[in-house]
Amino acid sequence: MSRREWRKALKKMRRKRVRQKLARERDLQLEQLEALKMTDPNYVAYLRETEQLEQQAQQRLEERSRYENALWMDRERECQLAFEKRRRLIEDEQREENAKREKIRQEFEEQEKKIMAAKLERERLLKEFRKKLQERERMWAEFLAGIDDHVATLCEMNQTRPGGNPCVFFGKVGACRYGIRCSSNHQTPGLSELIMMANFFAHPALDDQQHKEYGNDASLEFDEKELNRFYNEFFFDIIDEFESFGPIRGIFVCRNYEPHLRGNVFIEYGDMRSAAKAYQRMNGRFYASKQLKVEFRSPITWTSAVCGKWGHIS
Numbered sequence: 001m002s003r004r005e006w007r008k009a010l011k012k013m014r015r016k017r018v019r020q021k022l023a024r025e026r027d028l029q030l031e032q033l034e035a036l037k038m039t040d041p042n043y044v045a046y047l048r049e050t051e052q053l054e055q056q057a058q059q060r061l062e063e064r065s066r067y068e069n070a071l072w073m074d075r076e077r078e079c080q081l082a083f084e085k086r087r088r089l090i091e092d093e094q095r096e097e098n099a100k101r102e103k104i105r106q107e108f109e110e111q112e113k114k115i116m117a118a119k120l121e122r123e124r125l126l127k128e129f130r131k132k133l134q135e136r137e138r139m140w141a142e143f144l145a146g147i148d149d150h151v152a153t154l155c156e157m158n159q160t161r162p163g164g165n166p167c168v169f170f171g172k173v174g175a176c177r178y179g180i181r182c183s184s185n186h187q188t189p190g191l192s193e194l195i196m197m198a199n200f201f202a203h204p205a206l207d208d209q210q211h212k213e214y215g216n217d218a219s220l221e222f223d224e225k226e227l228n229r230f231y232n233e234f235f236f237d238i239i240d241e242f243e244s245f246g247p248i249r250g251i252f253v254c255r256n257y258e259p260h261l262r263g264n265v266f267i268e269y270g271d272m273r274s275a276a277k278a279y280q281r282m283n284g285r286f287y288a289s290k291q292l293k294v295e296f297r298s299p300i301t302w303t304s305a306v307c308g309k310w311g312h313i314s
Contacts, residue, residue, distance in 0.1 A: 136190075139153060143273065153190075157187045157188065157190070158189075159185050159186070160182070161183070164183070166184060166185050167182055171187070171298070173254075174194075174266065174300055177258060177259075177260045187298070188295060188296060189297070190296065191276060192275060192296040192298060193299070194267070194269075195279055195295065195297070196264060196266050196296075196297045197267075197282075197294055199263045200264065200265035201265055202263050202288070206262050238265075241282075242267055245281065246269050246270060246273065246275075247274065248270070249269065249270055252266040278294070
């Protein structure tokens, strides 16, 4: 170490010793001053009062802290209760929603099962119907060919309301104003000597509709001779065609104004095979721009079927 550096370190050490000495003297003075103050009763009372104030302030601070902590705990408890209540409410709503969805799913599955079952049932019934139709067509072809083995089956009655009371009007005249909506049972044979074509004969004189300008006088333009002439033309126009299937016992034409009876033509053959041939050939054909619908009917007692106004059979 050089002399200069040595002198610099020595001066630094001296300054440090001076500072330490001054600090010890200052501390000694403070201790003496404090000891002198402690001998003063007023100062001691001041210290005690200051200490009490500090303790009271600390107690108030602790009480404030405990109070705020209690408030926080109450708020926390209320929040927990509200959260738990909200959670239970959400769970109940979710449970109800799941129950509704499950119910809807079950109802949908039940509906799908019913639809599928109904579809299968319809397919089964359709297959049975097609099978019966094919079997009936076979029996029908054999009957037309001269084989009478299935006559009893072909003559079986078709019923609109099985087990219901027979419709008196349908049994009497072969027609009913209510049609398939009738609450009574309509029985029609599958095969008979008598066939019927509804509304086959048409003429304005049979039209009883209310005209907006002429009222009920719209049909007065056509007298009885005109109606008979038109009927004779109609009769000779169809007789050759229907006689080609077999001998005819009688042709009956209904002159009633009611829509379900107006112009109904009944043709009674001497045997069922001739009627079957007429049914097969004429059903669905067109006459005067009108498609014919041929149906079998049970034998009708015409003396009781004809109304009192027309006391004869055409």
